[in-house]
Amino acid sequence: MTTSEPREVERIHPVADPGVEHHVERWTDVDEAAANRVTRQITFMFGMVPLLCIAFVVFYFAIDRSATVDFAGLHAPAQHTLMGLAAGMAILLVGVGAVQWARLLMNDHEQVEERHDIASSDDTRKEAVAQFSAGVEDSGIGRRKMIGTSLAGALGILAVPALVMFADMGPWPGPGMRRATIERTVWAEGVHLVTDVTYNRIKAAEMEIGQLINAQPEVLKEMAHDDPIQFQREKAKASIIIVKMDPNRIKVPKSRTDWHVGGILCYSKICTHVGCPISLWEQQTHHLLCPCHQSTFDLGNSGVVVFGPAALSLPQLPIKVDAQGFLVAQRDFDVPVGPSYFERDSSKDYQDGDE
Amino acid sequence: MAKPTTVTTESPVLETTTPAAKPPLAKAGGVAGWLDERVGLGGLTKFGLRKIFPDHWSFLLGEIALYSFIILLLTGIFLTIWFKPSMAEIEYMGSYQLLRGVPMSEAYASTLALSFDVRGGLLVRQIHHWAAMLFVGAATAHMLRVFFTGAFRKPRELNWLIGVGLLSISLIAGFSGYSLPDDLLSGTGLRFVDGLIRSIPIIGTWAEFFVFGGEFPGSMVISRLYMLHILLVPGLLLALIGGHLTMLVFHKHTQFPGPGRTEKNVVGYPLFPVYMAKAGGFFFIVFGVTVLMGTFMQINPVWMYGPYNPAEVTAGSQPDWYMGWVEGAIRIIPNWESHIAGTTWSWNVFLPGVGLMGLLLTALGAWPFIEAWITGDRDEHHLLDRPRNAPTRTALGVAGMTMYGLFWLGGGNDIIATTFDLSLNNVTYFLRGAVFIGPVIAFLVTRRICASLQRADRNRVLHGSETGVIVRTGDGRYYEDHVPISEDEAYTLTQHPAYPALEPSATHDAAGVAIRPKVTRRRSKIRNWFVKADQPKPTAAEIEEAHSHGDHGDQKAIEAGDKKALTH
Numbered sequence: 001m002t003t004s005e006p007r008e009v010e011r012i013h014p015v016a017d018p019g020v021e022h023h024v025e026r027w028t029d030v031d032e033a034a035a036n037r038v039t040r041q042i043t044f045m046f047g048m049v050p051l052l053c054i055a056f057v058v059f060y061f062a063i064d065r066s067a068t069v070d071f072a073g074l075h076a077p078a079q080h081t082l083m084g085l086a087a088g089m090a091i092l093l094v095g096v097g098a099v100q101w102a103r104l105l106m107n108d109h110e111q112v113e114e115r116h117d118i119a120s121s122d123d124t125r126k127e128a129v130a131q132f133s134a135g136v137e138d139s140g141i142g143r144r145k146m147i148g149t150s151l152a153g154a155l156g157i158l159a160v161p162a163l164v165m166f167a168d169m170g171p172w173p174g175p176g177m178r179r180a181t182i183e184r185t186v187w188a189e190g191v192h193l194v195t196d197v198t199y200n201r202i203k204a205a206e207m208e209i210g211q212l213i214n215a216q217p218e219v220l221k222e223m224a225h226d227d228p229i230q231f232q233r234e235k236a237k238a239s240i241i242i243v244k245m246d247p248n249r250i251k252v253p254k255s256r257t258d259w260h261v262g263g264i265l266c267y268s269k270i271c272t273h274v275g276c277p278i279s280l281w282e283q284q285t286h287h288l289l290c291p292c293h294q295s296t297f298d299l300g301n302s303g304v305v306v307f308g309p310a311a312l313s314l315p316q317l318p319i320k321v322d323a324q325g326f327l328v329a330q331r332d333f334d335v336p337v338g339p340s341y342f343e344r345d346s347s348k349d350y351q352d353g354d355e
Numbered sequence: 356m357a358k359p360t361t362v363t364t365e366s367p368v369l370e371t372t373t374p375a376a377k378p379p380l381a382k383a384g385g386v387a388g389w390l391d392e393r394v395g396l397g398g399l400t401k402f403g404l405r406k407i408f409p410d411h412w413s414f415l416l417g418e419i420a421l422y423s424f425i426i427l428l429l430t431g432i433f434l435t436i437w438f439k440p441s442m443a444e445i446e447y448m449g450s451y452q453l454l455r456g457v458p459m460s461e462a463y464a465s466t467l468a469l470s471f472d473v474r475g476g477l478l479v480r481q482i483h484h485w486a487a488m489l490f491v492g493a494a495t496a497h498m499l500r501v502f503f504t505g506a507f508r509k510p511r512e513l514n515w516l517i518g519v520g521l522l523s524i525s526l527i528a529g530f531s532g533y534s535l536p537d538d539l540l541s542g543t544g545l546r547f548v549d550g551l552i553r554s555i556p557i558i559g560t561w562a563e564f565f566v567f568g569g570e571f572p573g574s575m576v577i578s579r580l581y582m583l584h585i586l587l588v589p590g591l592l593l594a595l596i597g598g599h600l601t602m603l604v605f606h607k608h609t610q611f612p613g614p615g616r617t618e619k620n621v622v623g624y625p626l627f628p629v630y631m632a633k634a635g636g637f638f639f640i641v642f643g644v645t646v647l648m649g650t651f652m653q654i655n656p657v658w659m660y661g662p663y664n665p666a667e668v669t670a671g672s673q674p675d676w677y678m679g680w681v682e683g684a685i686r687i688i689p690n691w692e693s694h695i696a697g698t699t700w701s702w703n704v705f706l707p708g709v710g711l712m713g714l715l716l717t718a719l720g721a722w723p724f725i726e727a728w729i730t731g732d733r734d735e736h737h738l739l740d741r742p743r744n745a746p747t748r749t750a751l752g753v754a755g756m757t758m759y760g761l762f763w764l765g766g767g768n769d770i771i772a773t774t775f776d777l778s779l780n781n782v783t784y785f786l787r788g789a790v791f792i793g794p795v796i797a798f799l800v801t802r803r804i805c806a807s808l809q810r811a812d813r814n815r816v817l818h819g820s821e822t823g824v825i826v827r828t829g830d831g832r833y834y835e836d837h838v839p840i841s842e843d844e845a846y847t848l849t850q851h852p853a854y855p856a857l858e859p860s861a862t863h864d865a866a867g868v869a870i871r872p873k874v875t876r877r878r879s880k881i882r883n884w885f886v887k888a889d890q891p892k893p894t895a896a897e898i899e900e901a902h903s904h905g906d907h908g909d910q911k912a913i914e915a916g917d918k919k920a921l922t923h
Binding site for chain 1: 444475557618633644
């Protein structure tokens with residue numbers, strides 16, 4: 001082993017630095033006519049700018065808002081298009097003109113500037129240390145350490161009131177709050193299942209095998225007008241899909257034999273991954289695919305995950321029919337719907353093979 | 356015969372003289388003097404006005420980012436005049452017929468008003484969105500340029516860290532911006548963020564309730580994002596950009612190696628007038644192009660998506676491009692989730708969402724320090740590396756880009772599947788493996804390419820440039836004539852520093868007392884791996900020898916030399 005200093009970097013120049021390359025003259029440097037031509041071109045570009053700006057103002061005021069342009073695949077409002085064209089060209093010409101001026105007419109002899117040392121000189125450093133020491137000396141903190149310590153503590157603790165101020169940013173999701181919000185939906189005994197948007201009740205007898213209905217709880221209809229904000233919150237949890245499948249071609253676990261009505265099953269529409277509404281239905285395989293991240297659930301098997309990043313089965317809503325034959329809920333979902341969260345007890349979710 | 360007249364070409368009588376030109380600014384008086392007496396303008400001018408900047412197209416990438424940011428500020432101000440960051444539900448009664456009577460948030464309604472009822476509103480909205488795409492894109496490209504040329508090395512490590520901060524904040528800027536219109540697509544993005552925040556272990560639910568002011572979607576999130584988007588984030592960006600540019604001026608710009616370029620100088624053109632015209636003009640070019648993009652290229656047509664409805668989503672929903680890789684990771688990760696003692700740990704969301712972004716930013720931030728530790732290089736670097744001369748760094752960078760690109764493809768796995776008639780599941784399974792195998796292949800290939808390019812440089816220096824002229828000698832042999840390359844080029848190809856392999860240094864001194872080794876066993880190992888692909892630079896003797904043989908046209912020597920060079 002060698003004891004000599006290891007060389008980390010070798011700086012050897014086998015070819016000597018020839019110095020900055022010779023200046024190559026441009027056409028505009030040697031030919032006055034060429035330079036004049038470029039000058040005219042640049043002046044023309046700058047000269048077009050006022051014209052384009054006037055055009056912009058004319059387009060702004062004169063063009064009818066409903067007029068459109070149809071040209072080479074472009075179908076757009078005429079005002080938008082012409083204003084943009086005029087403004088874009090005007091701005092662009094300023095830029096192109098300026099760059100051409102620099103490129104073709106301004107002095108293009110490369111110049112060399114020396115770099116200065118970034119680090120301070122030893123003397124400066126010494127002086128800086130001395131200044132700092134003098135300041136420390138003046139403050140007397142060397143002898144009275146308690147002042148410094150208490151000041152640091154005082155400054156640090158000031159962060160506490162500042163941070164506490166933010167505690168009201170939202171309600172605290174303690175167990176009670178969670179039960180009242182993310183662990184509950186508006187589904188309850190006897191709530192009618194109605195079609196999304198139109199709020200029509202759904203007759204069990206009228207559904208056909210393979211059919212899928214996007215549905216909502218009937219109680220949302222009123223809420224849409226009375227409390228739109230709460231309506232959005234509830235809709236984000238209560239949205240469901242109803243599917244009718246051949247009861248002989250699906251797997252219904254013992255614990256869920258009375259959850260469906262003759263092959264009509266109801267699931268949460270909210271993906272257990274990050275909460276997109278799921279709606280791509282593969283009729284033959286009974287698979288439901290989320291268009292956001294492609295988690296796929298088997299609705300013929302209690303909503304278990306068959307593909308994709310979702311981990312939890314799609315919660316199933318137990319349903320029955322009322323006296324008139326309309327679909328109603330038996331109760332709320334047994335497990336929280338939507339994406340997982342830390343405090344979620346995920347031991348009760350259905351897993352493939354559960355009875 | 357008459358004597359011919361003498362012809363003279365000069366005549367003092369005919370010589371024209373011009374009066375000495377008056378300098379444009381004879382002395383600092385007037386406004387300049389007034390300012391000098393108040394803010395010391397003279398000193399500032401003397402310091403900065405003729406500062407030299409080097410020229411290279413890749414130095415414009417950062418400029419594009421800066422200019423897009425200015426465009427974003429300008430267009431953003433316009434948009435705030437009409438946009439209402441409110442989630443209050445109203446019935447739309449504006450001029451877009453297809454949505455009349457539809458209940459929607461004020462945010463969405465005012466976005467529609469901007470697009471249809473405010474003259475030029477659609478134009479400015481589209482310019483703003485395009486500029487945002489360009490901003491993140493140019494910043495990313497600029498960062499890659501800085502990485503691959505080693506511009507992050509001492510003394511610019513802090514500026515690199517500011518750059519990493521800028522990039523991460525620009526992602527927040529972009530996301531908070533495209534969430535504001537409260538259309539179906541942006542609401543879907545927010546729903547995703549809600550799931551992402553929820554997945555954070557221990558504090559997730561609390562963070563969700565604090566961000567959204569309770570349950571998703573609530574009534575607060577748009578106005579909060581608005582504050583973030585128009586105040587906090589641009590403020591931070593402005594401050595960081597200010598620091599970034601101040602440090603740039605203080606350090607002076609790096610330059611590519613070339614004749615006359617050294618670690619101690621900077622060769623280029625003065626700020627005034629050349630760069631004021633070039634850079635100033637370039638601002639207008641970027642702005643002009645962005646305006647034309649906003650005019651002719653439709654972006655984010657929110658009226659086609661409809662208002663946000665938590666029960667609806669469109670197939671093919673995707674975030675803006677810079678979030679695509681996170682989206683991809685979220686899509687292709689296996690569904691890992693742990694259930695421990697009544698709690699749920701959503702690795703399937705947390706790892707790709709929060710973890711991956713953290714990993715990338717940490718890796719980027721740490722790299723200058725890791726590389727300095729590996730190479731032991733404590734010198735200042737103002738001459739850039741040609742990427743081939745740092746093969747391992749370049750290969751790591753390309754590996755990172757490959758991984759990013761594959762994750763990014765994952766963000767469109769459904770589109771890929773439908774466009775190319777592939778199985779969505781197979782695309783996903785393939786990407787699960789490819790994101791790990793792809794980067795390894797990219798690393799190995801890139802490092803070999805770099806080594807080959809180094810050898811090619813070496814051959815060029817030793818044997819010159821191929822002429823394309825085949826010469827037949829008197830005895831019937833054929834060879835291709837080479838001409839020596841210019842001194843300028845030869846210098847450029849050989850000036851880079853070399854990092855020889857290092858043995859671990861002694862752990863005990865001569866007296867057998869344990870000392871701290873200067874090169875530990877581990878560092879020696881990593882360093883030697885790092886410099887493994889480096890090809891030896893031609894020495895002055897080798898160049899001399901090759902040239903003297905070349906002068907005699909002795910082709911055998913050249914061929915022998917070729918072989919020698921290739922076996923290294």
